[in-house]
Amino acid sequence: GAVVSQHPSWVICKSGTSVKIECRSLDFQATTMFWYRQFPKQSLMLMATSNEGSKATYEQGVEKDKFLINHASLTLSTLTVTSAHPEDSSFYICSASDRVGQFFGPGTRLTVL
Amino acid sequence: DAKTTQPPSMDCAEGRAANLPCNHSTISGNEYVYWYRQIHSQGPQYIIHGLKNNETNEMASLIITEDRKSSTLILPHATLRDTAVYYCIVEGMDSNYQLIWGAGTKLIIKP
Numbered sequence: 001g002a003v004v005s006q007h008p009s010w011v012i013c014k015s016g017t018s019v020k021i022e023c024r025s026l027d028f029q030a031t032t033m034f035w036y037r038q039f040p041k042q043s044l045m046l047m048a049t050s051n052e053g054s055k056a057t058y059e060q061g062v063e064k065d066k067f068l069i070n071h072a073s074l075t076l077s078t079l080t081v082t083s084a085h086p087e088d089s090s091f092y093i094c095s096a097s098d099r100v101g102q103f104f105g106p107g108t109r110l111t112v113l
Numbered sequence: 114d115a116k117t118t119q120p121p122s123m124d125c126a127e128g129r130a131a132n133l134p135c136n137h138s139t140i141s142g143n144e145y146v147y148w149y150r151q152i153h154s155q156g157p158q159y160i161i162h163g164l165k166n167n168e169t170n171e172m173a174s175l176i177i178t179e180d181r182k183s184s185t186l187i188l189p190h191a192t193l194r195d196t197a198v199y200y201c202i203v204e205g206m207d208s209n210y211q212l213i214w215g216a217g218t219k220l221i222i223k224p
Contacts, residue, residue: 004156034211044157045214046211046213095157101162102147
């Protein structure tokens with residue numbers, strides 16, 4: 001149980017384009033989902049907390065207009081990186097929480113050329 | 114800042130028990146101790162969590178000291194596939210499940 005999926009697992013895009021990443025909880029309903037970013041050889045950094053049906057809460061230094069988060073249902077949250085630039089290249093990971101704790105997706109590797 | 118301190122790296126021989134320590138001297142009464150691991154280029158994997166009592170599941174055992182200021186994750190029979198970065202995190206159930214990640218311990222299992 002407690003499986004979280006992400007799509008796509010790997011994406012390469014041109015600078016200036018937008019990329020949407022989906023996060024799904026497959027076998028449980030998650031009122032709260034989290035989006036993280038991880039640069040090489042670094043730990044996870046929380047970007048935002050997403051609650052179903054309400055606006056996401058962004059961490060300090062994370063631009064909400066650049067990283068659009070939509071949590072339209074209890075099993076789906078999306079992160080859209082708008083006008084992506086090479087410095088946005090990173091490993092993006094989502095997680096969903098149930099009563100036990102947080103369960104993580106496999107991650108999406110974004111490369112912006 | 115992370116609320117835990119862990120050694121940056123550890124080695125363990127395949128087949129032996131791997132004991133990973135974690136200090137969390139400022140833990141408060143309602144905070145749980147969570148352990149996750151991250152294998153290279155994958156999302157973190159939940160291992161185990163506990164509050165006061167020792168816990169065991171199919172993956173590992175968690176030993177929490179009586180004063181709750183430190184804990185040890187035990188992988189009873191380490192395999193090469195257990196090579197990963199292990200993260201110890203303390204967090205309260207009432208904090209909207211936000212996890213603050215430290216640097217973790219890079220565990221290398223050697224044949």
